[in-house]
Each structure stands twice: as structure tokens, then as C-alpha cells.
């Protein structure tokens with residue numbers, strides 16, 4: 001379990017993380033989402049004791065990272081797929097990591113097998129594809145059999161097979177009762193991988209919800225085509241709908257479903273030539289939630305800050 005309490009990080013005038021509080025629970029895959037510059041990497045680095053918070057705390061199973069005696073056994077992290085020296089083999093890289101944490105070579109063989117790299121264990125990492133380097137990173141994170149696994153942008157740049165592999169690996173880690181947190185700036189990458197989402201913008205928490213709840217919250221509307229626009233607008237408004245008009249003269253009704261619109265139009269003898277229920281995608285909902293933070297970021301970039 002990961003717990004953030006009013007976690008804050010300031011760099012001079014920039015508040016990268018702003019009084020962030022949330023919990024990441026075991027047994028589910030949690031996505032940590034936000035537009036570029038939202039503060040995801042800074043937050044993860046504070047969880048791992050790599051950055052010192054300005055105030056507040058990031059706790060792993062109730063303790064700050066610095067207080068954990070054998071960190072690799074409690075938290076495994078992949079912050080950068082290129083952390084391994086290109087001249088080393090996968091085995092040598094992991095064996096060095098294992099040795100410095102008092103872990104035996106048998107475990108190295110086990111994790112290489114677990115991530116599907118057993119066949120290339122003695123090949124140079126420099127010749128590995130991004131997908132293979134990502135697997136190696138995960139092998140390193142799993143060496144100490146930790147209860148908490150953190151991954152920063154693990155699917156960035158991966159092909160479809162690589163994404164599928166990460167997805168099923170993270171699901172099985174969560175099913176084993178581990179706490180799994182992965183960051184991304186793209187909802188589309190997360191939608192099929194995570195159960196819960198924590199969305200941040202400008203260092204603040206915007207949403208802490210499940211993907212299922214987010215799907216349910218889509219604002220559904222109905223596109224209505226009628227030759228008697230004004231009359232139908234009146235009928236639907238009286239039904240409680242919010243009605244707007246498209247550039248093509250169609251109506252967009254929010255707050256009533258298509259059958260209710262059809263019935264009301266029939267009762268008023270208004271012809272309806274088209275009735276199309278529409279729903280936003282998960283990506284649309286996410287972009288709307290984070291638009292203010294993304295625009296703020298764009299304005300800073302435009303000012304050259």
C-alpha cells in the first residue's frame with residue numbers, strides 16, 4: 001500500500017507537486033495519469049526517496065522509503081528502461097543488482113524466466129529492443145519479490161505485443177496481491193490495463209476513481225434530426241433536456257435518452273428523421289478533466305518558461 005499525505009514539492013517558483021494525498025491499494029493495477037508536466041515523475045521519485053519532499057510524506061506500507069531497511073524487497077521500480085549498461089549482459093546486470101541487495105543468483109535466473117528473457121540472458125543489453133529493455137527493467141524490479149511495484153511510463157514507445165505483455169504481467173502481479181502503480185500521460189494506453197485511475201494536473205489531484213466509474217460518467221447525448229427544430233426544441237426542453245443546435249441544424253439533446261425523445265416527438269406529432277445516441281470515449285473524458293492543466297502547461301511553454 002502506498003499513501004501520500006499532503007505531499008508537496010517546489011522547485012523555486014514552480015510547485016511541481018501540490019499537497020497531493022491519495023492511497024494506492026494492493027490487488028489492483030492503478031494508473032497515475034496526467035498531462036506532461038503534471039508532476040507524475042516528481043511524485044514517483046519522492047515515493048522512492050530520490051527527491052526530498054518540500055513538505056508532506058510519501059509512505060510505503062506506513063514508512064518513508066528512507067526508513068525501509070531492505071528497499072528492493074519492499075518496492076520495485078522501473079523509472080527508466082535504459083538503466084542497464086549496454087555492454088553488460090542481462091544476467092550480469094541483474095546479478096550485480098542482486099548481489100548489492102543480498103539476493104542470490106537463483107533468483108536472477110527466476111526473474112529472467114518470468115519476464116521471458118531466459119533465452120537472451122547472456123546477450124549484451126546494447127543489442128536489446130526497447131521491449132526487451134523494458135522487460136529487463138521489470139525483472140530488476142521483481143528481484144526482491146516486492147509487495148509494491150512502481151513503473152514510470154512503462155508502455156511509452158512499445159509495440160502492440162510489448163503493451164500486451166506489460167498489461168498481462170501487471171495484472172498477474174496485482175492478482176498476487178501486490179500494489180501496482182504505473183504512470184502515463186495517455187488515457188488510451190491505460191484504459192485496458194488499469195482498474196483504478198489517479199489523475200493529476202498541475203501537481204494536484206483531479207480524480208481518484210475506477211475506470212468503470214469513469215466509463216459510467218460519460219455524458220451521453222442524442223443527435224436528433226427533424227424538419228421542425230423549434231417545436232421539438234420546446235418539447236424536449238419541457239421534458240428536462242438541455243438542447244443545443246449543431247451547425248447543420250440538427251439538435252443535440254442531453255439529459256433524455258433516444259426512446260424518450262422518439263416518444264415525445266410522436267406524442268406531439270413532430271416528424272423525426274434521425275435519432276443517434278452518442279457517447280464520449282474514455283479519452284474524451286480524460287482530456288476534458290485535464291484540459292485546464294494542459295492549457296496552463298502550453299501557455300508556460302509559449303512564454304518560454
Ligand SMILES: Nc1ncnc2c1ncn2[C@@H]1O[C@H](COP(=O)(O)OP(=O)(O)OP(=O)(O)O)[C@@H](O)[C@H]1O
Nearest residue numbers: 011014016034035036037038039040041042043185
Ligand atoms: N529538477 C527540477 N527543477 C525544476 N523544475 C522541475 C524539476 N523537475 C520537474 N520540474 C517541473 O515540475 C513539474 C512537474 O514535472 P514532472 O516531470 O514531475 O511531470 P510529469 O507529469 O512526470 O511530466 P511528463 O509526463 O512530461 O513526464 C514541471 O513543471 C517540471 O518542469
